Amino acid sequence: MHNKTITELAAGLRAKEFSSVELTRYYLERISRYDEQLNSYVTVCTDHALQQAEAADRAIAAGDAVSLTGIPLAQKDIFCTDGVKTSCGSRMLDNFIAPYDAGVVERCNGAGMVMLGKTNMDEFAMGSSNETSYYGPVHNPWDLDAVPGGSSGGSAAAVAARLAPVATGTDTGGSIRQPASLCGITGLKPTYGRVSRYGMIAFASSLDQGGVMARSAEDASLLLNVMAGFDERDSTSAEQPVPDYGATLNNSVAGLKIGLPKEYFAEGLSADVARAIESAVDEYRKLGAEVKEISLPNTNLAVPTYYVIAPAECSSNLSRFDGVRFGYRCDNPVDLEDLYKRSRGEGFGAEVKRRIMIGTYALSAGYYDAYYLKAQQLRHLISEDFARAFEEVDVIMGPTSPTVAFNLGEKSSDPVSMYLSDIYTIAVNLAGLPGMSIPAGFVDQRPVGLQIIGNYFDEARLLNVAHRFQQVTDWHTHAPQQFKD
Amino acid sequence: MSLEKADIEKIAHLARLEIDPGDVPDYARNLSGILELVEQMNQVDTEGVQPMAHPLRMTQRMRADEVTESNQRDKFQQIAPQVEAGLYLVPKVIE
Numbered sequence: 001m002h003n004k005t006i007t008e009l010a011a012g013l014r015a016k017e018f019s020s021v022e023l024t025r026y027y028l029e030r031i032s033r034y035d036e037q038l039n040s041y042v043t044v045c046t047d048h049a050l051q052q053a054e055a056a057d058r059a060i061a062a063g064d065a066v067s068l069t070g071i072p073l074a075q076k077d078i079f080c081t082d083g084v085k086t087s088c089g090s091r092m093l094d095n096f097i098a099p100y101d102a103g104v105v106e107r108c109n110g111a112g113m114v115m116l117g118k119t120n121m122d123e124f125a126m127g128s129s130n131e132t133s134y135y136g137p138v139h140n141p142w143d144l145d146a147v148p149g150g151s152s153g154g155s156a157a158a159v160a161a162r163l164a165p166v167a168t169g170t171d172t173g174g175s176i177r178q179p180a181s182l183c184g185i186t187g188l189k190p191t192y193g194r195v196s197r198y199g200m201i202a203f204a205s206s207l208d209q210g211g212v213m214a215r216s217a218e219d220a221s222l223l224l225n226v227m228a229g230f231d232e233r234d235s236t237s238a239e240q241p242v243p244d245y246g247a248t249l250n251n252s253v254a255g256l257k258i259g260l261p262k263e264y265f266a267e268g269l270s271a272d273v274a275r276a277i278e279s280a281v282d283e284y285r286k287l288g289a290e291v292k293e294i295s296l297p298n299t300n301l302a303v304p305t306y307y308v309i310a311p312a313e314c315s316s317n318l319s320r321f322d323g324v325r326f327g328y329r330c331d332n333p334v335d336l337e338d339l340y341k342r343s344r345g346e347g348f349g350a351e352v353k354r355r356i357m358i359g360t361y362a363l364s365a366g367y368y369d370a371y372y373l374k375a376q377q378l379r380h381l382i383s384e385d386f387a388r389a390f391e392e393v394d395v396i397m398g399p400t401s402p403t404v405a406f407n408l409g410e411k412s413s414d415p416v417s418m419y420l421s422d423i424y425t426i427a428v429n430l431a432g433l434p435g436m437s438i439p440a441g442f443v444d445q446r447p448v449g450l451q452i453i454g455n456y457f458d459e460a461r462l463l464n465v466a467h468r469f470q471q472v473t474d475w476h477t478h479a480p481q482q483f484k485d
Numbered sequence: 486m487s488l489e490k491a492d493i494e495k496i497a498h499l500a501r502l503e504i505d506p507g508d509v510p511d512y513a514r515n516l517s518g519i520l521e522l523v524e525q526m527n528q529v530d531t532e533g534v535q536p537m538a539h540p541l542r543m544t545q546r547m548r549a550d551e552v553t554e555s556n557q558r559d560k561f562q563q564i565a566p567q568v569e570a571g572l573y574l575v576p577k578v579i580e
Binding site: 095096097099191192193206207232235236238239298300301303304305307308315319322323324325326327328329333334335336337338339340341342344345346348350353354356357358360361362364371373374375376377378379380381383414415416419430431432433456 | 488492493496497498499500501502503504505508512515516518519520521522523524525526527528529531534535536537538539540541543545546548557560561563564565566567573575576577578
């Protein structure tokens with residue numbers, strides 16, 4: 001059952017081979033059996049899930065089912081869920097029962113999907129290893145000593161270990177693609193604005209984007225069909241029509257123009273990962289694609305630029321956590337300033353505090369031009385690199401991450417080395433483009449991810465390109481040994 | 486740019502963050518390291534480059550000036566740390 005795709009599960013539900021309640025119980029049972037080892041869920045919603053499953057079964061019986069009615073999913077704990085704890089991986093929100101549903105959650109509920117629970121994540125989505133979570137790190141299902149990546153590490157580990165058929169994630173600098181890569185699953189960060197940010201706890205508002213984490217491109221297309229679309233409550237939501245992402249999955253990729261940025265294969269990339277990526281690209285050559293080298297000359301400026309823009313926006317967004325209206329409040333504040341300082345000092349972890357302070361510094365009087373303005377100018381140059389590349393090619397490919405999963409504790413004491421692990425994913429967020437990571441092999445029994453970057457609103461093409469690869473390779477069907485049964 | 490103890494204390498105050506005095510040296514070291522990374526930006530001359538604030542270069546949508554939210558004070562105050570008579574309580578601000 002747990003190896004079935006959501007297409008197969010939906011067909012099974014329609015054919016009454018099993019009910020949504022049975023399917024939900026099956027996954028809840030796997031979570032209780034396995035998640036102690038992984039720590040991929042912060043909250044498991046047993047009762048809530050079974051109620052949703054019962055409602056889904058009634059809808060199926062009444063003939064009212066839509067494509068994913070009755071399919072279980074896991075929601076990243078960054079999406080507000082009415083009546084269910086929404087922690088964002090932080091002590092600050094450990095007591096926060098959201099009073100409303102995020103746009104994404106509303107859409108999933110509206111499609112009759114069943115929420116199994118809320119997944120663990122780096123605190124406020126700030127991290128690349130899931131080690132900054134207040135609830136402790138998530139372990140990589142392929143090797144429990146390894147990180148799952150971050151920040152959507154709980155969703156990635158849950159999907160990889162078959163503790164959820166599919167999950168949501170968010171990606172500000174690589175937080176869907178990098179954990180998808182490290183856990184050997186398929187992750188898609190859509191174009192900025194494609195998926196509603198309403199009720200998605202903000203980290204860096206000009207970069208944040210919700211997306212999907214699945215076991216295949218086909219499954220990802222089904223969930224994206226549910227999630228994508230305009231939401232007037234998100235002021236930067238895109239008013240663009242949403243295609244049926246499943247309709248073009250099987251299009252031929254013969255003649256597809258693939259660009260390989262030479263900067264993504266330069267120093268810093270593990271030789272073994274490079275070999276896996278090259279053989280993945282060879283599969284595309286066999287499918288008739290044309291491959292050419294391109295250049296994204298400002299690649300090495302993406303990480304420095306990001307670490308001004310993201311902290312600046314974070315310092316502003318996170319000023320709302322003040323201990324007054326919701327969230328953590330310190331004990332016995334002596335005055336208002338003490339209330340603010342201690343609630344924030346005790347409620348936030350070290351990485352969040354570092355980023356708030358960097359952002360505060362970059363935005364403070366006298367430094368704005370040197371940091372924030374400069375970073376926005378570089379952001380323009382970085383996005384122009386992509387615009388020029390897309391005049392020549394249809395998609396850009398390269399590694400998602402310079403190495404396979406590193407070990408827990410390996411980078412947690414050195415923020416800069418952690419930041420550099422997102423070197424290939426960050427530029428995509430700065431430009432606002434869609435990007436995917438799909439499984440493309442293993443190095444030392446740890447998964448390698450192939451990144452595919454598309455032009456604005458070209459998610460359908462990314463899914464098509466990924467799906468064709470998955471029809472001629474089987475990397476995406478591998479399951480971690482310990483969680484196979 | 487290397488940050489000193491006093492810089493960290495000033496930034497933490499601006500951000501209204503209480504930092505344990507014992508942690509200040511670590512923050513000074515880590516934040517200086519991040520700023521060193523950030524200073525790689527200066528490799529490129531950006532004279533005359535338009536700053537990019539938003540990936541899609543959109544203009545903000547406007548909406549009609551109509552009430553769209555209903556009053557949910559009771560629901561929202563259920564999750565507040567301290568309320569009384571429909572008001573959020575904080576330490577006394579005016580003597």
